Amino acid sequence: MNLSDIPSKEIMPGYHGKLIHSKNMTMAFWEVEKDAEVPEHSHMNEQIMHVMEGEFEFTLNGNTKVYGPGDVVLIASNVPHSGKALTPCKLMDVFSPTREEYK
Template sequence: MDYSIAQIPEKEIIPGFRGKMIHGSEMSLVFWEVEEGAEVPEHQHKNEQIMHVMEGRFEFTLSGKSRVYQSGDIVLIPPFEPHSGKAITACRIMDIFSPVREEYR
């Protein structure tokens, strides 16, 4: 199966986070367009997650430790680890989740 990002419908999961999602049988891939100042509150989930900041600057807190990430930075988020974030600038972020992030379907 193949996709074009331009043809994937966009979903706003939380205010300021608009994602284009692809789900396989074992994983989910999300391309986010994030508005400057948008925040994702602290949460955790069963999914292992890899976050790649493609553009912009994103303040990310993992297990109580904060850092500002920028273009090219990648973070591995283990399952059930508390994390949160805030867009310092408008951002483009790619997330990979395993297993599938069912609540994003």
């Protein structure tokens, strides 16, 4: 499998993801448009977010920071979080267990 062979899905406005699913994990490679927002939400999945390119404003459990290339954020299950792309961004997320709603 090659990432270039995976079709991109717009999961929410401005968030274009290439999604890979295994039995227990989902990996998402996002291309995010400038100013695209993810409203505050939480989910049962653990999540690790890695900023590969751009600046991403992220709020985790009420604390807001701006993250850039190389930054990694650990998001525990059921913790509220939201985000906004301050520039065009490339993000990578890993979820466990699998994000069934992204299939």
